[in-house]
Amino acid sequence: xxxxxxxxxxxxxxxxxxxxxxxxxxxxxxxxxxxxxxxxxxxxxxxxxxxxxxxxxxxxxxxxxxxxxxxxxxxxxxxxxxxxxxxxxxxxxxxxxxxxxxxxxxxxxxxxxxxxxxxxxxxxxxxxxxxxxxxxxxxxxxxxx
Amino acid sequence: xxxxxxxxxxxxxxxxxxxxxxxxxxxxxxxxxxxxxxxxxxxxxxxxxxxxxxxxxxxxxxxxxxxxxxxxxxxxxxxxxxxxxxxxxxxxxxxxxxxxxxxxxxxxxxxxxxxxxxxxxxxxxxxxxxxxxxxxxxxxxxxxxxxxxxxxxxxxxxxxxxxxxxxxxxxxxxxxxxxxxxxxxxxxxxxxxxxxxxxxxxxxxxxxxxxxxxxxxxxxxxxxxxxxxxxxxxxxxxxxxxxxxxxxxxxxxxxxxxxxxxxxxxxxxxxxxxxxxxxxxxxxxxxxxxxxxxxxxxxxxxxxxxxxxxxxxxxxxxxxxxxxxxxxxxx
Ligand code: SF4
Ligand code: SF4
Numbered sequence: 001x002x003x004x005x006x007x008x009x010x011x012x013x014x015x016x017x018x019x020x021x022x023x024x025x026x027x028x029x030x031x032x033x034x035x036x037x038x039x040x041x042x043x044x045x046x047x048x049x050x051x052x053x054x055x056x057x058x059x060x061x062x063x064x065x066x067x068x069x070x071x072x073x074x075x076x077x078x079x080x081x082x083x084x085x086x087x088x089x090x091x092x093x094x095x096x097x098x099x100x101x102x103x104x105x106x107x108x109x110x111x112x113x114x115x116x117x118x119x120x121x122x123x124x125x126x127x128x129x130x131x132x133x134x135x136x137x138x139x140x141x142x143x144x145x
Numbered sequence: 146x147x148x149x150x151x152x153x154x155x156x157x158x159x160x161x162x163x164x165x166x167x168x169x170x171x172x173x174x175x176x177x178x179x180x181x182x183x184x185x186x187x188x189x190x191x192x193x194x195x196x197x198x199x200x201x202x203x204x205x206x207x208x209x210x211x212x213x214x215x216x217x218x219x220x221x222x223x224x225x226x227x228x229x230x231x232x233x234x235x236x237x238x239x240x241x242x243x244x245x246x247x248x249x250x251x252x253x254x255x256x257x258x259x260x261x262x263x264x265x266x267x268x269x270x271x272x273x274x275x276x277x278x279x280x281x282x283x284x285x286x287x288x289x290x291x292x293x294x295x296x297x298x299x300x301x302x303x304x305x306x307x308x309x310x311x312x313x314x315x316x317x318x319x320x321x322x323x324x325x326x327x328x329x330x331x332x333x334x335x336x337x338x339x340x341x342x343x344x345x346x347x348x349x350x351x352x353x354x355x356x357x358x359x360x361x362x363x364x365x366x367x368x369x370x371x372x373x374x375x376x377x378x379x380x381x382x383x384x385x386x387x388x389x390x391x392x393x394x395x396x397x398x399x400x401x402x403x404x405x406x407x408x409x410x411x412x413x414x415x416x417x418x419x420x421x422x423x424x425x426x427x428x429x430x431x432x433x434x435x436x437x438x439x440x441x442x443x444x445x446x447x448x449x450x451x452x453x454x455x456x457x458x459x460x461x462x463x464x465x466x467x468x469x470x471x472x473x474x475x476x
Contacts, residue, residue: 019436021440025184026180026183026184028186029186031186031187032188034188
């Protein structure tokens with residue numbers, strides 16, 4: 001008989017403790033991030049698709065083709081030309097097939113001229129596969145002219 | 146007999162009550178979403194309207210725009226009858242709820258009894274819904290609702306009988322009137338009539354949670370076990386009606402608890418009694434109902450029945466006997 005009442009009292013006590021916790025929680029700070037309105041900055045080691053680095057409004061790439069050769073999936077296609085008066089070759093096109101890229105980073109590592117890096121883009125959606133089959137990195141880097 | 150004025154007045158009240166019920170169903174669901182969010186450190190709906198206040202309208206439109214599907218094996222008349230059977234008694238029960246001494250659609254000297262008898266229809270409706278759905282999850286939900294509601298109807302009625310012995314009236318207005326003049330007159334604190342009054346309020350509240358099938362007693366729906374229990378096969382507004390009825394039932398349960406134990410429209414310190422006090426107390430109880438839901442996990446089914454048969458019913462019986470003895474001893 002004593003145990004019966006003990007159990008009831010204990011039960012009520014634990015229920016009260018539970019309810020106190022949830023009540024106090026109502027006044028804690030919110031952890032929700034209003035996603036489309038606010039975004040977090042990506043961590044430094046986050047790997048978005050690769051992009052060309054730019055120096056003096058020009059891509060730093062010198063068209064050595066090392067990245068195209070290094071890519072195990074053959075995602076990178078680039079082309080360049082030697083322009084009048086320029087000390088090095090200039091890019092004329094640089095496309096990335098992001099649908100097969102595994103974000104392995106071999107292209108970034110293989111570039112001896114520090115011309116490639118991972119972007120921090122993660123809001124990538126499209127209804128068309130073509131949009132990611134040939135991302136024009138040169139255009140994204142500002143044309144190259 | 147009723148005069149024309151009485152009938153018009155009753156119809157106006159009915160329209161008002163349907164509006165009141167629908168409004169509360171909508172905004173209690175928003176309260177539920179907001180409050181659960183706050184308790185889980187989230188923010189809840191924020192996009193539709195300022196602070197998400199128009200969200201229930203969006204929800205309603207979504208439900209209205211959906212097709213009401215009739216699965217192949219359902220018993221069509223019963224399947225369609227169930228949502229109506231669940232919502233009509235809920236609205237009708239509101240008729241006898243007195244918001245203040247004069248603000249009551251129809252003062253009826255058996256109001257309390259009427260609410261309980263209409264409340265019982267709710268079980269039938271859920272049983273029919275589950276059975277007519279021809280779905281095993283729905284059937285399990287339906288079986289559970291019967292076992293659960295029978296188990297909890299008993300202590301609830303025992304507690305209410307004890308209370309009626311003290312008030313010696315089934316008339317809700319009369320019951321509130323007897324509690325007028327400050328919180329020490331409320332039935333909750335009428336320790337002179339029965340020292341177990343606070344405990345009986347607790348029993349009433351727990352039974353009310355179980356009767357309205359709210360978590361931690363939501364065995365009927367039990368979405369993690371039974372998909373949506375008795376409502377599995379319902380879509381669109383069919384489901385919407387169950388949803389509305391659930392919240393209207395909470396409203397009625399909280400109103401009843403307010404009237405029976407918390408003095409209805411009476412002010413706790415004897416000043417300015419009026420419908421606002423009724424609403425404040427009722428919504429405080431609604432808040433507690435939601436609070437309880439988001440604090441505790443669902444009980445297991447035998448735990449649920451054990452609580453009723455082993456704890457609530459014995460306590461309610463003792464409460465009843467004690468009330469009878471006290472009535473004889475204390476004149
Ligand atoms: S990250 Fe890897 S797969 Fe992607 S383009 Fe670079 S080398 Fe190719
Ligand atoms: S390895 Fe670097 S410099 Fe060479 S082509 Fe690729 S991006 Fe340009």
